[in-house]
Amino acid sequence: MPLKKSDLYASIWASCDELRGGMDASQYKDYVLFMLFIKYISDKYGNSTDYAPPVTIPKGASFADMIALKGKPDIGDRINTQVIQSLIDANARLARSDFPDFNDPNRLGEGQAMVERLSNLIGIFQKPELDFSQNRADHDDILGDAYEYLMRHFATESGKSKGQFYTPAEVSRVIAQVIGIGPKNTKASTTAYDPTCGSGSLLLKVAAQAGKHITLEGQERDVTTAGLAR
Template sequence: MPDFNDATKLGSGKEMVDRLTNLIAIFENPALDFSKNRADGDDILGDAYEYLMRHFATESGKSKGQFYTPAEVSRIMAQIIGIRDASTSNATTVYDPTCGSGSLLLKVGDAASARVTLYGQAALDRLAAELESAAAELAELEEEEGGEEGIFAELEKVNRANVSARLREARAIYNTNDEAGAEADVLDKWLALSNREAELKKQLRDAEAELDAKAYARYPKLTGAEIKTLVVDDKWLAALAAAIHGEMDRISQALTQRVRELAERYETPMPQQVNRVAELEARVNAHLAKMGFAR
């Protein structure tokens, strides 16, 4: 990491402050905005992009494919639905059942000939909310009945097989034991919640798989120019520009903070510091003289 307090490289005092201030001004120069640059298949960009994505994914504990939603996938999906050639108006609605960041909706909006109305993942959000609710209710039920006197206490593990087996035992004595009837109700509720959770998970997987299949079907039909635009312009350069701007912001913040620290440190000129030290020294000597320790 760079040392912004290295006097051998940055000088000292006002020289250091001026040099760091100039560095900040350099990084804030609009001419360093590379977001609009374009490259024609430069392999160096590809290598740099792969390195950055792998690094960022590793740092965030994810795989490269999970780290972000590729822009080219959104563009491909926009082409699949044929929004560019469709007759659209402000009343036309576009819905993405599995969008996360809204990338696909934005690409569709850009490709449409009119300002279409965009709807995100309303249905997916509803399913996700139901799934979260079912999972939370299931966890709450297991916590309530998982104590020493709870219904799940005798189960080695709370799963479908053990709960179903225990439910059969409870139903066998349901007509003669009210406690067994209450236990059967709890076990029935657990199974219902578990089934609902599994069903919702399957619906979400199916929706994602359907979109993936459409995207994969489009890949073989892409032209060379489309591939270059998707991979180089929308993927590599966008990622590199975002990474560069992020690093510039980080360095600018570090430099700004360092300049503030240096400004506070050197706020008082050296002559004033010398005078202050002399004044304090005189006061100390006066006290020592009164105490009989005159120098």
């Protein structure tokens, strides 16, 4: 059964609730986005031979492996070393600065408090209704929808301009049309470049408007936001 957006949004916001208190929205967004990322990649590509995953998930670094860490006293350190570092080692495009520190006591609490918080966070994304494996259509952009949902709420909660995080979908589509991006006049050799790409939302919408694989390039001054784009 395809994943319902209402279930996805509810789970996402429940994960935000789990992290509130130890940090503000500009900080906990990184943890939530990582959980969404690893769950999506694991569900969509983990057991499939039909798709070449955009990110290589080495042995021991899938969402299922994170589930196995629930309740362990060193869960934060294990996520950092077993999951995140393994992803970095297996994917040249990824860097440590792209990911949050899951063993930070200042943000996640100390001792058992950290164990419970991270175990609960994993449990939220473990719910059976949050299954991306049924959403395999090329035109399915449920991850993009979830991403925009998060960016809107993070910007509102952190008090920052939404423009720092993402470009609204409506604006992105207009820009794509203005620069002539569309299925009829876009070639495989087409490259879209955003000199201030933020989290990459504009580039993703431009790619969607193209209707085929194109090259996306961007640069971003803010290290954390650039990590989201990658």
